[in-house]
Amino acid sequence: MYDIKKWQHIFKLDPAKSISDDDLEAICMSNTDAIIIGGTDNVTEDNVIHLMSRVRRYPLPLALEVSNVESVMPGFDFYFIPTVMNSNDTRFHNGILLEALKQYGHVINFEEVIFEGYLVLNSNSKVAQSTNANTALDMEDVEAYAQMANELFHFPVMYIEYSGEYGDIDKVKAVSNMLTETQLFYGGGITSLGQAQEMADIADTIIVGNIIYTDIKKALKTVKIKESN
Numbered sequence: 001m002y003d004i005k006k007w008q009h010i011f012k013l014d015p016a017k018s019i020s021d022d023d024l025e026a027i028c029m030s031n032t033d034a035i036i037i038g039g040t041d042n043v044t045e046d047n048v049i050h051l052m053s054r055v056r057r058y059p060l061p062l063a064l065e066v067s068n069v070e071s072v073m074p075g076f077d078f079y080f081i082p083t084v085m086n087s088n089d090t091r092f093h094n095g096i097l098l099e100a101l102k103q104y105g106h107v108i109n110f111e112e113v114i115f116e117g118y119l120v121l122n123s124n125s126k127v128a129q130s131t132n133a134n135t136a137l138d139m140e141d142v143e144a145y146a147q148m149a150n151e152l153f154h155f156p157v158m159y160i161e162y163s164g165e166y167g168d169i170d171k172v173k174a175v176s177n178m179l180t181e182t183q184l185f186y187g188g189g190i191t192s193l194g195q196a197q198e199m200a201d202i203a204d205t206i207i208v209g210n211i212i213y214t215d216i217k218k219a220l221k222t223v224k225i226k227e228s229n
């Protein structure tokens with residue numbers, strides 16, 4: 001079985017976006033540790049199954065980050081289930097989970113399920129808007145959320161999500177300093193090896209998304225953090 005604690009770099013593919021076979025091959029053969037399929041808008045059973053079957057040609061771990069109950073399906077190595085810690089809407093804490101467990105609780109293999117405590121920090125991102133996240137958080141707030149994730153909820157993963165924007169390094173450091181058990185994922189706005197390295201020096205695992213679709217060469221360069229660590 002794969003050990004997610006060892007993952008330093010993940011590419012996140014959005015099932016609602018198109019990617020050529022060549023680019024997909026380059027991503028999957030890049031020496032990244034894993035692929036996550038996930039997105040915010042227009043994630044459907046059809047586009048998830050299509051992308052899953054294309055990525056499955058390559059020998060690397062594949063996870064689905066669940067954004068709605070309708071597009072969940074068997075066939076992934078892991079299921080990352082977000083709970084948005086700073087959402088003002090209880091649906092994004094546990095409401096969707098309640099519905100999912102009522103429907104599928106009896107068939108879920110919980111060994112494949114990784115619960116992620118999300119902290120959404122870019123107010124302009126789709127994920128912040130659709131989850132009604134309170135992104136106006138100061139240093140004390142993010143530290144307290146990190147403590148909550150690590151000491152109280154005992155989340156396996158805390159995910160600092162700046163989707164579309166490069167994050168505030170001091171806040172990422174502050175969270176990292178509080179986490180002793182919980183693995184820190186950082187994602188958002190990484191477009192160069194330098195940024196990838198800066199965040200990889202602080203977070204356990206970095207997630208690279210959008211640049212795959214806008215500049216594949218730059219995206220591929222971010223994997224080089226693995227050579228220097």
Ligand code: 1GP
Pocket residue numbers: 012161162163164165186187188189190207208209210211
């Ligand atoms: C998005 O955290 C990931 O969920 C990656 O962010 O798309 O900005 O790289 P970007």
